[in-house]
Amino acid sequence: MSATSLRLVAHAHTGALRRGVFGAGDDDLDEGGRQAALALVGPDRRTPLGRVDLCLTSPAAAAAQTAYALGLRPTVEAALADCDYAAWAGRSLADVGAREPEALRQWWESPEVAPHGGESLAALRDRVGGWLDGQLAPGVRIAAVTHPMVVRVAIVHALQLPMAVLPSLDVAPLAVVRLSRHGSRWRLQFTAPRVGPGSERRPTG
Structure with a gap:
């Protein structure tokens, strides 16, 4: 049976x-972000995906705009929404850290608490993990x-890691994480870059 493939x-x-604002995806892409996404699409309309x-996206504008820039036709999936940061939404990490350092520390160190009054990290993992575990489409490639x-939490869930590793994971804009599922287990995939025509290495000796 073919594996389920997820990007x-x-x-x-x-x-x-x-x-560094909480809830940053609610904004439109800035021009640099839009151009960076467009630049990933080659002249043959291929992307790194x-x-x-x-293609599924968060309900946020930035996610849908990224998908369209990559030449995809997305469908909104509510389970892919960002964490509900409630009182912290629109505030920067630096501001929250300066004004509410203890609350920020508790948020990172105790996944079950939500000092901002919104969604805890544990609740976010339950939501995203439930969606991830429901992706049973052998042979279908999903982006x-x-x-x-959300990507960070999905990695933690897929690899069955403790939530304590979450602060150690950094996910840059336009980063692509490849997962495959065969049976009940997800695997993280590391792939080699695509080699274009005429760019293959030739023996030198």
Whole structure:
């Protein structure tokens, strides 16, 4: 039986994301982010994602705009929404750290708590993990364009890692994480870059 193939894509830059703002994906892509996404599409209309049979995105504007810039036709999936940061939404990490350092520390160190009054990291993992475990489409290549935090949580869930590793994972805008599922286990895939025509290495000796 063919494996389920999933590409998790972090949306491109927004102005809020550059400023380190919670809920940054609610903004439109900035011009740099849009151009960076467009630049990933080659003259043959290929992207680093390879063949995509189904594209899903977070409800946020930045995710859908990234998908369209990559030449995809997305369908909104609510489970891919960013964490609900409630009172922290629109505020920068630096601001929250300066004004509410203890609350920020608790948020990172105790996944079950939500000092901002919104969604805890544990709740986010339950939501994203439930969606991830429901992706049973052997032979179908799925691209999911979402938020860096959602990608991080998905990696933790897929590899059955403790939540304590979450702060150690960095996901850059337009990063692509490849997962495959055979049976009940997800695997993280590391692939070699595509070699274009005429660029193959030739023996030198």
